[in-house]
Every structure is written in structure tokens, then in C-alpha cells.
Amino acid sequence: MFIACGYFLIKNPIWLYPRMEHFLRSKRAAFWSFGIASVWFLYYIATLGEADFGQYRLWLFLLFGGAAVGAFFKMEDFLSIRGVAACVLLGAKVLLDSAYMQPTSARLVLVTVVYGLIVVSIFVGAMPFLLREFTHWLFEQSERPLVLGSSLASIGTLLVVSSFFY
Structure with a gap:
């Protein structure tokens, strides 16, 4: 993912800018990003064990399912960004679970990147309008997408290389 995002930022930032603006x-x-995040989260609620609020599973499912449906009608501004942020947070659980019980030196790169993604996702999910401002700032000068793209591609390459040492 990092390598692909970095590639698009380096190769053709002019093509990417209007698509990022439209996506916001x-x-x-x-519908797709928040829908996937909602279904994924409701799946986690549906599979809760007894130790994890399992006796309230139906009530939690109805509460969060209603909140997800209500968000489509009452909070539709920047909902795509919130959906992507929620997907990243839910995906972070899967990535951190894969690093569990691995040697510390092997998992260090993955865990560092995942925790960085968690911080960014919480920040962007809480204040999605700042991503719009960041997008404008990023494409004001032609070097900025290249620097960000190179950084993302480097992080992706580092993750790929470090995965061979697990």
C-alpha cells in the first residue's frame, strides 16, 4: 500500500490531486469505505466472547448498527475519510496480532509503522477537514508530493525487507 501510494505521488501528482479532492x-x-468499516466493526461485536461484554452483544450490535446507519444520513460530510480511518484502525488490530509473540527486533518496524498509522487515523478521523487542508498544502508546490511519495515508498520498501526477517 505504501509503495503504491508513493508511486502515484511520485509518478503523476497532477492526476492524483483532483481525485483526492473528489474522494474527500x-x-x-x-458508502464503500464507511460501509466496509461498519460491517467489519459489527462483525467484531457479533463475535464477542462472554468475557468481552458478550452478554450485551445484541444491545451493542443494535446501538452501533444504528449509529452507523444514522451516520449516513446525519454526518455525511467527510464520511469517506472517517470510513478509511476506521478501516485503518480495524486493520491495525490484524497487523498487530500478526506481530504478537514475534521477536522484538523482527516486529519493531511493523509495529512502529502501525502505531504511526493509528495516531494518524485517530487524528484524521476526529478532524477530517484537516486532510482537505493538507491536500491543498501538499499540491501547492511540486516538490511536496515527490517528498511524501518517496517517504511512503521508502517505508513500504522497509516493511517488505523487514518481513523477510520474521
């Missing part, structure tokens, strides 16, 4: 408020993107 796209209803179709909101």
Missing part, C-alpha cells in the same frame, strides 16, 4: 466528499466513496 464523495458519497460513493463514503
Whole structure:
């Protein structure tokens, strides 16, 4: 993912800018990203064990399912960004679970990147309008997408290389 994002930022930032602008408020993107995040989260609730609020599973499912449906009607502004942020947070659990019980030196790169993604996702999920401002700032000068793209591609390459040492 990092390598692909870095590639697009390096190769053709002019092509990417209007698509990023459109994605921020796209209803179709909101439907897919927030829909996937909602179904994924509701799946976790449906499979809760007895030790993890299992006796309240139905009530939690109805509460969060209703909140997800209500968000489509009442919070539709920047909902696509919130959906992507929620997907990243849910995916972080899977990535951190894969690093569990691995030697510390082997998992250090993955865990560091995942915790960085968690911080960014919480920040962007809480204040998605700042991503719009960041997008404008990023494409104001032609060097900025190249620097960010190179950084993302480097992180992706580092993750790929470090995965061979697990």
C-alpha cells in the first residue's frame, strides 16, 4: 500500500490531486469505505466472547448498527475519510496480532509503522477537514508530493525487507 501510494505521488501528482479532492466528499466513496468499516466493526461485536461484554452483544450490535446507519444520513460530510480511518484502525488490530509473540527486533518496524498509522487515523478521523487542508498544502508546490511519495515508498520498501526477517 505504501509503495503504491508513493508511486502515484511520485509518478503523476497532477492526476492524483483532483481525485483526492473528489474522494474527500464523495458519497460513493463514503458508502464503500464507511460501509466496509461498519460491517467489519459489527462483525467484531457479533463475535464477542462472554468475557468481552458478550452478554450485551445484541444491545451493542443494535446501538452501533444504528449509529452507523444514522451516520449516513446525519454526518455525511467527510464520511469517506472517517470510513478509511476506521478501516485503518480495524486493520491495525490484524497487523498487530500478526506481530504478537514475534521477536522484538523482527516486529519493531511493523509495529512502529502501525502505531504511526493509528495516531494518524485517530487524528484524521476526529478532524477530517484537516486532510482537505493538507491536500491543498501538499499540491501547492511540486516538490511536496515527490517528498511524501518517496517517504511512503521508502517505508513500504522497509516493511517488505523487514518481513523477510520474521
